[in-house]
Amino acid sequence: MTRYLFDPEPVAAVPMRGNDALYPVRxxxxxxxxxxxxxxxxxxxxxxxxxxxxxxxxxxxxxxxxTLPYPPGTGSYHHEMELAFTLARPVFRAERDEAGAAIHGYAAALDMTRRDLQDAAKAARRPWSLSKDVEGAAILAPLTPADAMGEIGPQRITLTVNGETRQDARLSEMIHDCAGIVAHLSGYYHLGPGDLILTGTPAGVGAVAPGDRIRGEIDGLDPVELTIGAPEG
Incomplete structure (x- = not known):
């Protein structure tokens, strides 16, 4: 039996529509x-x-x-509404057809961002980790099986804050589609089950404040929701 110096964190996982088993995220x-x-x-x-x-x-x-607290170290916390997808099989140096066939499910997601820290990192030509890899900054709705979603493109992707529309676009506006992303990324990583990919956000990103209620929707998928709480401490 393996012993650890302290109890490890539980595996990150998300539910899937029509399935009582969770999808573990690596x-x-x-x-x-x-x-x-x-x-x-x-x-x-x-x-x-x-x-x-x-x-x-x-x-x-x-x-x-x-409901998550407003994060520390920022005065400009931004919402970014995105389509996310997961993989169901190993993919390495794949062509488009193989890459697309590996897609397992889709979900509405939020990529929350400390924008002021990102702007400072860009200006200094430094990595974005402090702005993007934030506690509670990847919010995911339940997954929908890929075959239930159909062809990606015509679906509307929107986001509201306190009922006011901030982002409104179509998935067809993505420069790089899901299969193309998998094919490209598989040239650098051995992709496979457990990999979650967020596909980028349309225009209309903006700041949120404590008390704000965020709701993101993509046609055919469960909505993603987040309430911004007061800062800790």
Missing amino acids: RIFCVGRNYAAHAAEMGGEVDREAPFYFTKTPFHLCASGR
Whole structure:
């Protein structure tokens, strides 16, 4: 029997529609600047040749419906509404068809961001970890099986804060689609079950404050919800 110096954290996992078993998450990859309008509002340009990525720690994954405290170290905490998907089989150096067939499920997700820290990191040409890999900053609704979702593209992706629409786009506006992302990323990692990928956010990101209620929706998927609580301490 393996002994540890302290009790390890439980495995990060998310529920799936129509299944009483949880999907365990081992890694979270996130695609940056995958909508042209969002890249423009951030003062950048999309790279149409290939996606780029940052990561989040599975420990920071939270289920939809939580109330989480406003995080420390920031005065500009932003919502980013995204389509997320999971993988069901090993994928390495895959072509598009193989990559697309490995997609297991889809979910509505929030990529919460300490924007002021991200801006400072960009200006100093430093990594984004302090801004993106934040406790409770990856919020996921229950997964929907891929075959129940159908072709990705025409679905509307929206986000409201206190009932006011902030983000409103179509998944067809993504520069790099899901199969293309998997095919590209599999050239650098042995992907497989347990990998969760967030696909980027459309335009309209903005700051939230304690007391705000966030609701994100994607046609065909369960909504993702988050309430911002008071700062701790």
